[in-house]
Amino acid sequence: MSEVHQGRRRLLAALTVGGGLVAVGGGPALVTNARGLSGYEGAIIATWRHSDSTDLPLSSARRELVRYATLAANSHNTQPWQFRLSDRSVLVLSDPGRRLPAVDPDEHHVFASLGCAAENMVQAARAFGLRAAPSYDPAARGIRVDLEAAPPERTDLFDAIPYRQSTRALYDGRSVPPEHLRLLETAGNGDGVRMLLFTERQQREDILSYLVAGNSAQMDDVAFVEELESWIRFSYGEALSTRDGLFSKSSGSPVLPGWIGRLVFSQVFTRDAENRKYESQLRSSAGVAVFVSDKNEPAYWAEAGRSCQRFALQATALQLRHAFINQPVEVPAVRGQFATYLGIGGRRPDLVMRFGYGPELPKSLRRPVEHVILGA
Template structure:
């Protein structure tokens, strides 16, 4: 019996034992979840409000959906600072992903600000500890990337193996151009297979780490009720897994979530992808991590407009001793630290993740 069969069977057993009403009350409603996700991504009112601008910024990707940011609105500016209370020290001990996420949110601000009548520019603090969106005079500038912000998601599913046309690859490269950041795209199967094997090896190392597993379980939301209560975390249905009551979900995670099944899943997902994108900053510091996040977000939004799905496969970045090997595989000869690894291709749309209320992220 495989893991998914167990989870579905366990859920069925609970229904038989306690009845459909008990099951529904314990896991919540997917319909209600979808309504909340849709409301979160609704178009801004007219005239747009600065709160709508920040709402768009919070739709940026972030590790474990922790949403590790705080926004402060001041005269002519919005500051974005790290919320270290929401860091993930096991998977991200040096806060690399946290600052990449700040860059993704800053890029959303810049794109949405220009499209909603709040033009400006992104300024990164000299020490890299945060970013500022400074308003400037200028006309409203419509952007296809703005519309993609509400549609972008990290699609953790198998894709359909179709190649991406060369013209679209060029558009992705152009969109991701950012000073101090380099994008390397891999579409040859030999290269992709080597990166796949590195992802699997790094994933095995992570899953053998008790601290990593405890931290991951802390951020999993096994059902829509839990996801809606917290507004954060990794909702099981968003990665194609069934929903379960919390107690049963924890039992299933601890007993059946293992390296073998996860490695097989990642191998299938990478094999089904059209290519791999790796972002590398010129230097290993917070300023370049924020820049890498901005470049990555522009890539992901452009992919969304092209009907291309993306998903993070950052394991070789997260496990330090695999970074040098990844750098060598992509032709960088181990000179610089890779920042982000994405797989891309054509695939399904899964349930969208939620975000916390704006009051929770406003400083």
């Protein structure tokens, strides 16, 4: 039975508990929810697209670079970024209102997300006839991306930007050819960041033990579960109104009116069910990539994000899917054990991603560019 079907069966079983309550007004609510589909599909098309033209004046090109940046990977799809534009640079800053204190208390994932956004800008800039040079600005606690004119060049990684997605689904278990693994290695290693690739079955089983340990700890943490639920968008209406968060359909779950989704969330979102899901997902994957930076500080966390985003774009260009499985690095006690397993000494493992061949799932939305540019 597929993972999606298993999730739907658990959901239907939960709906039978207090079924009278769900049935009252349930029909009209579901009809209303279905009407949001066309709006959602239109918003997805408008969001995940290439620019109509890359031959633009600098002021327009900067704005398009920000739009491409917002399509980057980020934790819980919180989109924790803001952008300050100047004549020849873009400053990528964190948005304090979009922190995740339970899962990311030191803001590690925030800076990694800023790095992902900056890398999209680097790849997109080349297509617009610009060279983008990112550097960490400690005074601003952000990434300054300086821009200068350069010959236009359209690359496979740029072309992949609107097609990349974190695909939280079962993959088909096929191995990745050695020549493609070499391309992934080239993309995933960076300045002060080393990527470790694990493709052997026993290696994936070893990593699975840390994944389950981290996930179990998080599922037992009330603050983590409450924070996660606050970022889930159960219906088309919720997804369209916020244009952020984890849309249930993007994970292969049914789309429901928000009040129904929240009613049954605690009954279907359990430690055992989630552990079984991750076991199936990891065992269906071709491999795991772990990104390790040289120093445990924001500048290097951002570089890890850049490396991770390049890896994700290269995977997309090779028709590979990917998804974060960061639980082993998000729980401090598990992270230390995981670092020992990796043999990386005192360095911190930053990000963990599985990859393989799999289906395309519905995409999540992004906030409009004018909502993330400071002073716009």
